[in-house]
Amino acid sequence: MKLRFPALMMLVIIFISMLAACGDASTLTPQATQGQSTTAPAATATEAPATGSTDATAEPTAAATTDTGSTSSDGKVFLTVSDQQQSTWVRNFNPFASDNRWPTAAGIYEPMFIYNIATGKIEPWLATEWAWNSDNTELTFTIRDGVKWSDGEAFSSKDVAYTLNLMKDNEKLQGNGRAAMRFIDTVTADGNKVVVKFKEVSTIALYDIGHQMIVPEHIWSKIADPVTFTNETPIATGPFTEIIRFQDQIWELGKNPNYWQAGKPYIDGIRQPAYPSNDAANLATINGENDLASNFIPDVEKTYVAKDPENNHYWFPPVNAPVMLLLNTTKAPFNDPNVRKAISMGFDRQQITEIATYSYNSPSDATGLPESFADWKNPEAVAAGDWVKFDVEKANAMLDAAGLTRGPDGIRVLPDGKPMTYDINVVSGWTDWVTTDEIIAESLKEIGINATTRTYDFSAWFDKVQKGEFDMSIGWSNNAPTPLQFYRGLMSGETADTPIGEANGDNWHRYGNPKVDELYSQFVKTSDPAEQKKIMNEIQMIFVQEAPAIPIMPNIYWGEYNTKRFTNFPNEENPYVLLSSFAQPDRLILLTNIKPK
């Protein structure tokens, strides 16, 4: 009789245990559920039909809050946001930490300028202008007048120089400026100017420096160890600096009394409840509890907009760097550009966007550049890239021509007799990726390649992809203010020779092209836009000819908003900034423009 215990108990247990885990699969990453990876396998059941009837929680108070969502007890209007995913909040507003609450870099601290992804323009912020000297060895920022820290002290160029020097001298500090530090010689403050001297020219470092969050010298110079400092009550220049409430389940931030943009922000504050998974967040969003969310919502018209067409809106601009199919170019036959192109022609991108991303985006062209880089795009390269069109016949012909003949079972065989049987690696739980993988794997069977979807937990997937221990894998690509980092990450000769088994930061498929390296160094040495565009055209052409990696579709910046309580959200008609939380520090522009109704 004891036996039964085992049975049941174990069932429950283990079950559970596993399950437990499931939840998480979802998001492994608080901040970055980024565009693409949408999602969460997590377990939750979310939604569907209707009942718009919100809530009614069993308990009166709770009901009240949910209902009124963003109004706090004293009648102030708070914007409820769904951004980071955590089950409980840890109080940390240190801008130099890799984990902090999201307003740290998008509401509390501010950078010198903001590259606005939606408009492609640079908006001056704490600096009013900046300029390179003639040989691009010196970058001078002019600092804005009249800015005050939230404790009333005046902000000055000294704070900027202090921040940059702090980062330069302490390698353990994280931040947007980190990538630029190795090029910098000195940073000095002079009146309202900050001068950055370079020991090695890199004009793209401008963006890294300009996006660095600036901290007050009078506070941080007294901090013993800025690396482990959790900065529970931040002093900053941003629109929301007062921590009104910080509990394990929710936090609320109020306005900065000394904010430099007169009259802004229009809203009284922001709050975020803890949502541990995408599903939990979506449930709340659909229930009307979130005013602003940046989660992937499946079939959004039906599940979200239809609930309240008046107020529920979304804007999913597909302008992020594309999802790629990576082929390990150190292995035959993936070292042959024609094989890579044939594989690319073997699946239907249209079908992928319809099924995997609910037609939220459209297929990439052969340059891989999303629409946000429309100005950079080389029309000739786009035209030359016919290998993104779905064409099974031609793909088969190209593979035949490459000497890959079909075996008796219809699977192609390499010259050395090995059948073309591969796994396509993907991260478990990143649903759109997994579905994409599944469609590609099924489609490739038609061209004689026996491919199978292989999901790995994130860390394992990332380890394999970085070390080049894969045949085929779905992966992301770099996104930055210029397309340069995108191409460099896919074709840099510097990283192509990293042996299999050693980790590469990007260029996981290990393709190298000396011509690209040369063009790269030309690009970073010039600050002339026309010259840069010309170089970029050439790089695109190389990419299209070589197909080092296969772009599938651009990533999407997710964003949903509810206009019941607030207005002036950006959307397709008025795309002044992105809604997505992944676009930081763009969110400063968003938060200072939303208005209460």
Place this chain on the structure above:
Amino acid sequence: MQATPEKTLVSKSSETTKTARPWLARWPLLRAFLRNRKAMLGVSILFFFIMVALLAPWIAPGNPKKMESRAHLAPAWIADTPAPGGKTFLLGTTGQGQDVFRQLVWGARLSLSVGLSVGIASTIVGTIIGLTAGYLGGWVDDILSLLTNVMLIIPGMPLLVILAAFLKPGPVTVVMVLTLTGWAWPARVMRSQVLSLRAKDFIAASVVSGERTPRILFSEVLPNMSSVFVGSMVGSTVYAIGADVGLAFLGLTNVGTTSWGTMLYWAQNNAGILTGAWWTFVPTGICIALCAFALTMLNYALDEITNPRLRAEKETTHGKRNRGNVLVTPVIRK
């Protein structure tokens, strides 16, 4: 935990029953089994699913992963609009346009075979460890029991998740991982069973007559533990089916294959609940529950049969008794 008095399940018992068929009479346990309603219920459900799994190519011919039609098409019997091309989908289609019914049928193969493999493997491992510990006693027993009890008491979840996450995903990995985490319970049950058996006269007799240890173990001890063995196996199988579904649901198995677990994974991934496509997960959930239910019923039946008190009660209580009136049943004492 060691203090738990484990009951002796061996019944060298006085089976005083009418002999219906001669061959059955020689197998009293089997006879009792066939007459037990719970057992029959469990066996029928299980048999049904096993047949479905075996006959999959005839019941639902075709590749279960083939994307046949539009995403999330409602089952044929409730759909307002017919599927394009005049196809009918008994249980609708998944978010990728695959036939749910076909997947359900084919999924039974993998789910049941993983469940049964783990059930058998972990029971065998558990039996070897339990037998060794129980029979040899002394320091061997001390170490093995300690190991078993530690395995039982440590929360297994992190272990399972970590192992599954970092080994190459696939059915074989799942079987290995689940066996690794699932042997402790059978081992414990087996050990206590052996301990009580060792005290029996017939074992003592074998020892005295100079038989070698392995021989005693295999020809004397093991046959007397068959019901415990089967019970452990059934229990482990239930555990394995559930755990396999859970791992698959987390995406920690190879989701390129079709099993009930991966079906739930895809239903969740394609937002089955969110979009109201209940047919992508409800039938799967019910199938899993039915299998686990059937196995659990089998185990209960086994208990009733091998535990004379429970059985006697069943056989002799017909009609109303006075509440509190205690039934006197033949009790076998050690």
Place this chain on the structure above:
Amino acid sequence: MRFLLRRLGFYAVAAWVSLTVNFYLPRLMPGDPASAIFARFQGKLRPEEIDSLRKAYGLSDAPLLEQYGTYLKSLSRGEFGISINFFPAPVTTVISTGFMWTILLAGLATVISFFLGNVLGIIGAWRRNGILDSVAPPLLTFIGAFPYFFLAMIALYFLAFQAGWFPLRHAYSDALSVNWGSLTFIKSVVSHMILPAGCIVLASIGGWMLGMRNTMVGILSEDYITMAQAKGLSQKRIMFSYAARNALLPNVTSFGMALGFVLSGSLLTEIIFAYPGLGYLLLQAVRNLDYPLMQGLFLMITFAVLGANLLVDILYVWLDPRTRR
């Protein structure tokens, strides 16, 4: 007392084994925490920043054995280190945000399930073949056979989201702050707990009930029960003081073990119901290879389970005088 001492020894060994497994297992896995963190920014951080992250986290390249020594030493001083995922928050800070809620949810649900299941089992055995005895066991077994996440998701979706009878998430209303002295707060906690705890209870109660029922059936046929009947003791007294007390023994030992299982199990519930416990933290720690946090959580969970088992042992000694030798 010897019994308890032996148990203590056993717990010490179990704790050490789990500490060690917990130390080595994650380190044998591929990948390292810095790249896992780096990865969450998906191309937003430059590869240059990985090095910087590694330095900040102070990841050590020392031989594992040496690291193991350091680890044991700092543990003995009660230092759990700094979480990598939540850097630079100390592990203790991170864990303290959710520990109480997990213990509350898992503990309460297990106790309720144990209590209810045993009472149902006692009644079932007492009124054998009555309505309760014939309907409840198969029904509860069937419900318990569903994949656990299935039950929780469906409950959340239909009862909380569609019907709106229960809160969708969290352990108490967002409008309140933690204050165990306030009735409103306690009411809020209770209403938020009904659904998650209910799911755990529903899934596990069947096992308790059947276990208890079958043991009771056995015990009711013992001579001493017949004796008690003959002496003319009240039915209630026989049922509870004679039969149930003895039947409870095997279930009590299972209870300690079940607690560990339920604790792991409640972690899932927490995630589905967005309950602010340790469940999601553990998953995050595993996924991001946050060794210090993983170790801290694992340690807390294991110690909670071992502690509960010790309590059960003490209870056992109290229930079964034979162990007092």
